[in-house]
Amino acid sequence: MKPLKERLMTPGPTPVPERVLQAMASHTMYHRSPKFKEIFAETIERLKRLFKTERDTLILTSSGTGAMEAAVSNLFSPGDSAVVIVGGKFGQRWKELCETFGVNPVVIELEWGKSVNPEDVKKKIEENRNIKGVLVQICETSTGAFNDVKALGEITARYDNVILVADGITAFGVYDIPVDDWNIDVAITGSQKALMTPPGLAVISLSEKAKSRLSRKKWAYYFDLSKEIKNQAKGQTAYTPAVNLIVGLNEALKMIEEEGLENVAKRHEILAKSARAGIKALELELLPEHPANGVTAVKLPEHIDGQKFVSWIRDRLGIVIAGGQEHLKGKIFRLSHMGYIDIFDLLTQLEAVEFALTRMEMYPAYGKAVAAAMETYIELVHQSPIKYRGER
Template identity: 45%
Template sequence: MKKSYLLSPGPTPVPERVLLAMAQPVIHHRTPQFSKIFAEAAEKLKTLFHTKNDIIILSSSGTGAMESAVANCFAKGEKVLVVNAGKFGERWGKIAEAFDLKVTWMNITWGECANPADVKAALDADPEIKCVLIQATESSTTVKHPIKEIAEITKSRDVLFIVDGITGVGVFDIPMDDWGVDILICGSQKAMMLPPGLAFIALNDRAWARADKVKNTNFYFNLKRERKNLKDKTTAFTPAVSLIYGLREALLMMEEETYPAVFARHVALGKAVRAGTSALGLKPVTKHLSEAMTGVFLPEAVNGKKFVKVLRDDFGVTFAGGQDSWEGKIIRIAHLGYFGEFDMVIAMSSIEMALDKFGHPVKFGAGVGAAQEILRDRFEVK
């Protein structure tokens, strides 16, 4: 028997409580029973997003919510600024171009974060730019962007600030209304502790005002239609009923832990992973650290693609490797969502053993011990 461990930044493990909630018999989505569950989940999401605005729940991946933000708020030919610091920043630009928007690319070296001064300079240079599109965490590089600081720049202008928080919401605090984020997006398969299949999007009054002026040619991702249905505690089309069951349970679990404790756990687990990988001589890919995941460069003699494959197929531990120019060079270790202290110990132990198998000199226990030193204070024995 080989036990499997999922330590990728998405999908992430799903708690047993959530799995059991989703295992309940499927009910019809046009019933008072479903409306009650749906409304409870939608209301709890508002607390997580720190917003008074409605949260639209879509049956799609997070990319569906990204597309809906673009399709509903901009007309063909309008200009948008895309902060491109990795694969998912690039995705923003590709979506915008698919809807015939004029994209101004702010290309950032992988491993670096957006500089708010550069964003301001780009907006000053072109007053026709209607929006800034960015990630909270750029998952491909593990970089955390300065969302609060950029929101300070956009909220005083006629420029929407749209944040892909798929690897952010539920990981660390993003108070949407207080910061002035106009549209905030999330997906189900990361910090939300659910399987893939749901996306969440919140628009503030500025964003809805734009959406009301734009003729939306997108049939399925029509946010005005979804907002109207939300008032009746339902969706425009058939929702993922079982995932909504799971969503309500996952949000209840986070409330029971409390959001400050959830965020603090992510911080502590991240510190443990960085201590462990540092003790093994693995260098971080960025100094702009996210609470969601840690990326490290592997030794030059180690083939990263094979390394990740051996961990998955031989050891039963799934991490994420690198993409594009970082393919075969890095490993990404998740610590968001349904992860605890001993998951990080397993992560360090498996990396030590894999490095040894690849002939890299390793002192067994170095990474594990360094992680434990960070995590020991997380436990109070009564």
């Protein structure tokens, strides 16, 4: 039986709410029109509230990687060094970007799934006075590991020459992260994760410490941040932006504001804990030591071919979950509970996993992960300040 429906459950792109799809379905506006400028400015204001920042916050028409490149190419000079945390595929991307733009990556190599120890970062900075920045993922999406970016900000704030560049592509909208308070000099996110919008937009905010580097010669044209700061202050962009996506992002951010960022973060936390409870009930092991709240990466027993596992779930059940990347290919699967995902979407993913494990004669009974996740969910919902207010 072919699956009737396909359900997108990957950690990016994530499902887009109908409200956002409908907003994007309006006729394309001229990007220099007063109407669009107004929407653009409104979207920027919402992003600043999301980041809890007063700083320049820019929208780039690119994937999140574009903003990562912009940070490296605009804020570092060839010959600079930077501490790069490599604990997964996206840490590797920082390293590759450094190499491309002549920045020496001082790599802290982590076993994939591990989180960085902030003390190790401090040591690297102390050891090497040429270090101009720390490049990190708040959540390393390939492993589901969370890095303590607040602690890193406390360290980098002490060095006038060191900026903290945090890829929060799967963190903003999952957590309530105050960019300014946490001393994140460069905060980055993308449209297609917890921001519930299709791919194609990146966001980057810059502290004064970061901006002071912009006057230098830089290897950037499309991603020239000086140009964007000047233009975006006037509700414009240097180049034609993805108008419809911005209209969609504005609507998605409105939804986040209606729910309340605190509630959004609480929801992600509750779903993440419910996911972990479900996985535990299956006697499977989480990959990350400190799991993040947007994605749950799970180790598969060695004799299971994880690529087949994930493709069977996709082809036979229509549930599109992610497998592992690079050397984790075939070894893990990843549940997503980021963005427009609720408890029933999570339970659906656990059911798919149960169907697949049972098929491989790995698993004695249906509903076990589901039951554990449901129990945890209700417990946490009742504990939470935003609990049900029923008759009882």
